[in-house]
Amino acid sequence: MSISDWPETERPREKLLNKGAGSLSDAELLAIFLRTGTAGFSAVDLARELLTHFGSLRKLFDANLNTFSQVKGMGQAKYCQLHATLELARRHLAETMEQQDALTSPKLTRQYLQLHLRDYKKEVFACLFLDNRHRVIAFDILFQGTINSATVYPREVVKSALHRNAAALILAHNHPSGNPEPSQADIRLTERLKEALALVDIRVLDHMIVGDGQTVSLAERGLM
Numbered sequence: 737m738s739i740s741d742w743p744e745t746e747r748p749r750e751k752l753l754n755k756g757a758g759s760l761s762d763a764e765l766l767a768i769f770l771r772t773g774t775a776g777f778s779a780v781d782l783a784r785e786l787l788t789h790f791g792s793l794r795k796l797f798d799a800n801l802n803t804f805s806q807v808k809g810m811g812q813a814k815y816c817q818l819h820a821t822l823e824l825a826r827r828h829l830a831e832t833m834e835q836q837d838a839l840t841s842p843k844l845t846r847q848y849l850q851l852h853l854r855d856y857k858k859e860v861f862a863c864l865f866l867d868n869r870h871r872v873i874a875f876d877i878l879f880q881g882t883i884n885s886a887t888v889y890p891r892e893v894v895k896s897a898l899h900r901n902a903a904a905l906i907l908a909h910n911h912p913s914g915n916p917e918p919s920q921a922d923i924r925l926t927e928r929l930k931e932a933l934a935l936v937d938i939r940v941l942d943h944m945i946v947g948d949g950q951t952v953s954l955a956e957r958g959l960m
Contacts, residue, residue, distance in 0.1 A: 748780065760850070768859050769821065771805070782809060797822055798855065809837070828853055830875070845906065846944070846951040848875075853910040859886045861909040863893065865902035873900050888925055890932035897938050902925040905933070907943040916947030923959050 748764040756874055757765065766783035788794040789807055796804075804815050829848045845864070852875065853860060854892065861879040864872055879886045879894060886909065897905055898923070907929060909922075926943045942955040954960050 763787055766793075769818070777809075786810070794855075830872075842953070849908050849944055849946050849951055850949075854907060855952070856880075856910050857912055858882060859910060860911055861886045861888050861907070863896065864906040864908065865897060865900040866904045866906065867901075868903040870904060870941070873902055876900075888929070890929055893929055894932050894936060894938075897933060898936060902938055904939040904941050906941050908942060908946065910946040914948030916945045916950050916952040918943075918945055918952060918954055918957070918959060926954055926960060 748760055748767050751759055751764065752768065760768075763780055763783040766786060767779035770782055772779055781860060786796055787793065790799060793873045801812065801815050804818075805811050829844070829851060832844065849862075849864075853862065858886060859881045860877050861881075862877045865876070866876045867873055878892060878898060879888050881887060893914050907926065912916075922943070922945060927939070929943075930940045940960070943960065944954070945952045
């Protein structure tokens with residue numbers, strides 16, 4: 737049965753228009769992206785097949801072109817559309833972040849950092865540079881390390897903050913293991929960076945650690 741034969745309240749597009757995108761399942765959202773199915777498969781059936789094949793939305797986005805194209809009905813055009821959609825989401829979040837006070841939008845800040853850092857296979861260290869109203873000036877990845885750690889040089893962080901004319905910043909790094917719990921090394925590094933940046937009157941507001949689906953704030957934990 738094609739989607740056009742479904743009850744109107746169950747069709748993904750009509751459901752989105754009536755209840756909002758948040759009411760749709762992963763498969764329904766993918767079905768809208770796919771637009772059409774294949775012989776004997778509706779777009780929703782094909783979306784479910786994709787999710788079953790890859791295991792999750794994240795693994796679907798992580799797939800390279802060759803792996804993605806092994807699924808019937810998928811190819812270069814769909815691959816490009818999928819990754820263009822992901823990049824649009826990143827840019828939309830970036831523009832929204834630029835207009836928000838990062839301190840009053842912790843959920844948005846977490847979403848932004850998750851989208852940018854969680855998929856790195858190695859540990860990376862980044863900074864959200866903020867103006868005196870705590871709006872985002874820039875997001876820069878400053879260091880990349882091995883699978884377990886990144887070497888972070890306080891002098892380079894200070895130099896980058898001065899170059900951006902930042903009044904404050906939020907430190908961030910990922911844990912490729914997926915576990916975002918801070919280590920003693922993370923806590924010590926935060927203190928070193930706070931001390932170095934304080935010398936040039938730049939505040940460190942938080943240090944967020946990105947795991948697989950969860951981000952831990954050292955400020956919220958009272959570890960700063």
